[in-house]
Amino acid sequence: MGRAPDRRPAPAPSRPDVWVRVLGAAAGGGFPQWNCACPQCRAARDGSRPCRARTQSSVAVSADYRRWFLLNASPDIRAQIEAFPALRPYEVRESPVQAVLLTDAELDHTLGLLLLREAPRLEVHATARVHETLDRGTSLLRTLRACTHVEWRPVAPGTEVPLADGLSYRAFHVPSDKTSRFGAGEADEDVVGYRITNEHTGRSLVYVPAAQRLTASVRAHLEGCACLLFDGTCWQDDELIDLGIADRTSREMGHLPIGGADGSLEQLARLPIERRIYIHVNNTNPILLEDSAERRIVEEHGLEVAADGLELEM
Numbered sequence: 001m002g003r004a005p006d007r008r009p010a011p012a013p014s015r016p017d018v019w020v021r022v023l024g025a026a027a028g029g030g031f032p033q034w035n036c037a038c039p040q041c042r043a044a045r046d047g048s049r050p051c052r053a054r055t056q057s058s059v060a061v062s063a064d065y066r067r068w069f070l071l072n073a074s075p076d077i078r079a080q081i082e083a084f085p086a087l088r089p090y091e092v093r094e095s096p097v098q099a100v101l102l103t104d105a106e107l108d109h110t111l112g113l114l115l116l117r118e119a120p121r122l123e124v125h126a127t128a129r130v131h132e133t134l135d136r137g138t139s140l141l142r143t144l145r146a147c148t149h150v151e152w153r154p155v156a157p158g159t160e161v162p163l164a165d166g167l168s169y170r171a172f173h174v175p176s177d178k179t180s181r182f183g184a185g186e187a188d189e190d191v192v193g194y195r196i197t198n199e200h201t202g203r204s205l206v207y208v209p210a211a212q213r214l215t216a217s218v219r220a221h222l223e224g225c226a227c228l229l230f231d232g233t234c235w236q237d238d239e240l241i242d243l244g245i246a247d248r249t250s251r252e253m254g255h256l257p258i259g260g261a262d263g264s265l266e267q268l269a270r271l272p273i274e275r276r277i278y279i280h281v282n283n284t285n286p287i288l289l290e291d292s293a294e295r296r297i298v299e300e301h302g303l304e305v306a307a308d309g310l311e312l313e314m
């Protein structure tokens with residue numbers, strides 16, 4: 001990771017756009033998941049129902065199409081970089097990737113950092129508690145520091161942070177009472193969402209791949225955004241219990257389900273946001289099947305389901 005040189009050709013549009021690319025749209029495990037033969041994973045493999053495979057969730061943002069900032073670093077990051085020419089290196093050893101902004105310390109959001117270890121330095125934005133979990137909980141940072149210089153930028157929710165010309169972010173807390181598997185003691189997990197703003201146009205993107213509850217304070221941070229990428233992990237709360245995969249509900253795992261009277265869909269459908277898009281979709285979620293009733297319900301409510309390669313401008 002290093003400052004990208006300015007020799008490469010600039011993109012054609014002269015207007016001050018911010019580019020957003022969904023590198024991966026699936027939750028942990030990806031779609032299909034290597035050890036899963038649920039109806040959705042089977043359909044992805046045998047083509048019996050219309051659906052597209054997806055890698056694990058990550059989003060890239062840029063104000064100039066040359067310097068890119070990643071929202072989380074998934075274990076699929078290597079393939080995601082190769083699949084998107086703008087993220088490939090232009091010099092013998094360098095990368096357009098400037099920094100990684102972490103929403104939490106989940107493995108499917110952070111393991112990709114280890115795959116970036118060949119860079120001479122890595123800039124990582126994370127809250128103090130996420131940093132602590134990565135350092136002493138998962139030990140990921142301790143391993144990474146043995147390979148490269150990690151530059152930690154502490155994330156302070158509520159503070160506007162400039163990233164590059166015309167691009168800034170503001171993190172906000174996403175309340176969760178889920179206990180981290182890797183945290184010290186009984187501490188609740190630390191989760192933030194990011195509001196990325198194009199300062200030239202005032203338009204913004206909000207990224208929330210993990211939300212246990214859609215509280216009034218979270219909704220306040222979504223207000224007025226042009227585009228929302230929101231936690232679409234499970235359709236129903238007991239989805240993984242029904243399949244015999246887990247003994248915890250979607251909520252207990254930190255993810256508000258989409259369906260049901262108190263699910264995210266009914267709430268998000270009421271918000272005046274241009275594009276509301278589900279991301280971080282688990283392979284068990286029937287909305288991945290394009291001909292499913294659940295997918296139709298999502299679309300009838302005016303929401304979309306992200307796939308890898310989706311590009312947004314703002």
Ligand SMILES: [Zn+2]
Pocket residue numbers: 027028106108109280
């Ligand atoms: Zn995840």
Ligand SMILES: [Zn+2]
Pocket residue numbers: 032033036037038039040041042283284
């Ligand atoms: Zn599956």
